[in-house]
Amino acid sequence: MAEMKQRLISLVLGKVSKELTGEVFTPAIIKSSPFYYKSAVPKQVIVGQENFEIGGKSVTFHLRGYQPDVLLVQTTIEVENLFQKNIFALEKQAYEHSYRILKDYGADLLFSEDYSVFAVTNYQGEPEQFLNNRDIIASLLKSEESLTLDPQEVEYTLASRIKYGNNDLSIIDWDGVFLFDPVGDIEEDLELLTLANLQLLRHRILDHRLDTRLARMAELVHKMPAGRMYNTKELAEKMKETMEIRMGSISELQRLERDMKLIGDWYSARFYELAASKFKIDEWKKTIRGKLESLEDAYSVVIENFTVSTKHRAEWIQIIAFFILQIGWLALIILELMQITSH
Template sequence: MDANSIVRGTLVSFLVGITKLSPDTAEIVDIKKIKSSPSYPGVIPKQMVVKTEKRNIEGKAVDFLVKFCPPGVVIIEASVEMDDILDERVFDLKRALIVECRTILWEYRCNPSFDEEYSVYCVSDYKGDPEEVILGHKDSIAGLLKTERIPLDEEEINTTIKFNLKYSKDDITIVDWDGAFVFDPRGDFASNIELFEIANLQLLKLRVLENELENRLEKAAQLLQRTTARKLPLLSSREVRHSLREIIQIRTESIMEFEATERNIKLIGDWYSARLYDLMTKKLHLEAWRTNINKTLDGLEDIYSMISENFSMSFSTTLEFIIAFGWLILLVGYFLLFFLEVFNKRL
């Protein structure tokens, strides 16, 4: 392929959402991998087909695939063949695909405030080294990866293109925050897309968890103010203990869920899929998200510990006051008995 010729390809845009429903599934998605991969069972979470359909989007026939990944994950995938995948109109088509994917996603009662979108530009119609094609179209490729129509600076373009992974002499995958370009003359795109979906799912779950923790942090701050102002009801000690247990449970579950997925994939070691997933986690800053969540969890534990201490101090003070008041009543009683006895003797 001439570096300056039209680049044919397939645009795949997908949306990941979380639902409480359990949709009926037809079959497990069977992804045939061309690149070598280990036979470890259960390393990659299984995806199941819910339904497939065709829709017309901006005059193009688009294939939609709805997948379910238990527990509670729905993936809407839209794919369309493009005569020129670097055409300026791809921006508008991609946005239209995402809008349609989101419409389908809402059918499964996914949280409208939380979803992750991503687009993959798949190119197989070329011969030789794909870097020659990239060199001739690097400004367009970088713009699509960043969903940026304005001309990018040369340094920004080169930085974007360098974030890539090669496996064979004639393939390359370029990864960015909002999308990826996959050049593979054998058309081995499905396994890459599967890893992109898993990485975006991890990001989505981290976002949802962070939002939940932020809400808990706000409630904890209000509860701390009430304890400081001595407005904490006696029954709130149970609330504090319950909240502490929930925080510990959240921390445990997050470690088990997020780290289990990464651990399973990284068990693959230096295999292509592990290296690609590692590239995605760096681009999506998943480690930074986890660090922030751990800091929030630490902050919550500190706040509830302070609340518990304040409650204990308040309860101890109240108990001491009750004891002192009891002694006062006893003393008053003794004085009354003493005066009554003196009064009776005088009579």
């Protein structure tokens, strides 16, 4: 068996201002997964790579994109011992370079996610042998460099795990994951973790867009007191804007859910579900659906105001027409009286 490998893999995703293009990247999938897996998940394109020195070593940062505008910066640093405090410093440097790359591509760092993968591969025996380092494992997963975690918190962190074979193990948390695999088969796990972070980022972006759209709708409703007269052009523009907001948001949420429904029921689905639960993606979905309902309510108010405005306009037209008619009759009566008196 090959010599044991220990690696720190950093994943940083961010929404960028540039449209990403390139050759399609096809990750290696080894573990059992449905035949439609590769066609179901979002595709990556190869954007490029950059090199920086970290810890005295030249490290390659691979740039791949989820079209149209989410950039993934991934790097791998081989280390002698993952179970040491100095890993925090390497992790920090990897993130600093990754975020600099995102900025170069015009990213708004408010819409970014970072995640650390601590991989131990090509070992002999059971992965539980490494749990003697449980304290540093939990600290790395929680990104707690200086705080000593309570033993109960350590055990809680290590309990979030999944196994596929007898001698592999994955421990998943919010900020990172430990992957133990005796044959180095971690590519699918990396792909699924990247997808989970991508989904989290996209849900956060959609949530922010909905906040902006709700604020715009509130302003629209505020400026539409019942009975106000709208010209035809203004009415059409407001209706179009309102419908685009609703349909665009609903379509985006459905696309996010559709991307993940086809992963399947085998290892990949179980692994992804565990990661998604740590990222609270279901809670994000509930929040977004609630805001979509609020948007629906705002839409109803806009429709009602338009209806009331149109109704009032028709009523005013009828009233004005009635008065014009009365004035006409009065004018005829006056003319007749003038003719009578003139004789």
